[in-house]
Amino acid sequence: MGIIEKMRLDGKKIFVTGGARGIGKSVAAAFAEAGADIAIVDVDIAEAKKTADELADAYGNRMLAIKADVTIPEEVHSMTEQVVGTFGRLDAAFCNAGICMNIPAEEMTFEQWKKVIDINLTGVFLTAQAAGRVMLRQGFGSIINTASMSAHIVNVPQPQCAYNASKAGVIQLTKSLAVEWAKRGVRVNSISPGYIGTELTLNSPSLKPLIEQWNDMAPMGRMGRPEELQSICVYLAGDTSTFTTGSDFVIDGAFTCF
Ligand code: NDP
Numbered sequence: 222m223g224i225i226e227k228m229r230l231d232g233k234k235i236f237v238t239g240g241a242r243g244i245g246k247s248v249a250a251a252f253a254e255a256g257a258d259i260a261i262v263d264v265d266i267a268e269a270k271k272t273a274d275e276l277a278d279a280y281g282n283r284m285l286a287i288k289a290d291v292t293i294p295e296e297v298h299s300m301t302e303q304v305v306g307t308f309g310r311l312d313a314a315f316c317n318a319g320i321c322m323n324i325p326a327e328e329m330t331f332e333q334w335k336k337v338i339d340i341n342l343t344g345v346f347l348t349a350q351a352a353g354r355v356m357l358r359q360g361f362g363s364i365i366n367t368a369s370m371s372a373h374i375v376n377v378p379q380p381q382c383a384y385n386a387s388k389a390g391v392i393q394l395t396k397s398l399a400v401e402w403a404k405r406g407v408r409v410n411s412i413s414p415g416y417i418g419t420e421l422t423l424n425s426p427s428l429k430p431l432i433e434q435w436n437d438m439a440p441m442g443r444m445g446r447p448e449e450l451q452s453i454c455v456y457l458a459g460d461t462s463t464f465t466t467g468s469d470f471v472i473d474g475a476f477t478c479f
Pocket of ligand 1: 233238289291416421
């Protein structure tokens, strides 16, 4: 079997959190195109259903839409049960849901800090833990967590200390899980995208005005597109990455190089 064929995900069962739109939707589409059945998991169930229907029409795979808030352990648990109950197993999980808040540190309330950490870090822990429990029982599985270049640098000019700290936490969490589960068939990696054009950036009142400035700072002079994250995730979810675990993949058009 050739390398391209080996990279396909035919018959694999995958859940994607924050899958209704943005990076999650784009990566879910790539998983589906590569042959996988997908559960689109999101707090916005109407949008998740729309995405699941769209991908089912485009690729003909089995698609589920499941409402779950990644910060609520019971919802994450029942989402995972539903995925495994329907699909029979779980080959990969893309723990991707996240939010950003741009607030100066000295003005940030405890609730704002907690919300960002809860969704971006605790949410990734809860979904990776739920996926890991299934995968450890099976003896195989691949978990991909969404970190950010903000785990590596402090973005400017916007103040986002909670976001940056949460994403740095995602990388060390990823490495910790990778080491704990390495001998039991479960791999855990993260991606660290640079600025990507999604609702989170393009339609955020606080971030949208900064795009020109970011582009001036970017070696490539532009933001990334969600589809530019697809192939790395297909690689990590599949069977050609079996020696890849505990790694973080920075995909930022060289933004963090200087
Ligand atoms: P979007 O805001 O476009 O999509 C995020 C999705 O996650 C939304 O559908 C959102 O639903 C959902 N979501 C939010 N909170 C929860 C929750 N508690 N439980 C389940 N789902 C939730 O963001 P992106 O696609 O841009 O971002 C995806 C990930 O990529 C995030 O982790 C982000 O931090 C990371 N990232 C993004 C970059 C960028 O420049 N866009 C750069 C680097 C990393 P709703 O809107 O209804 O709340």
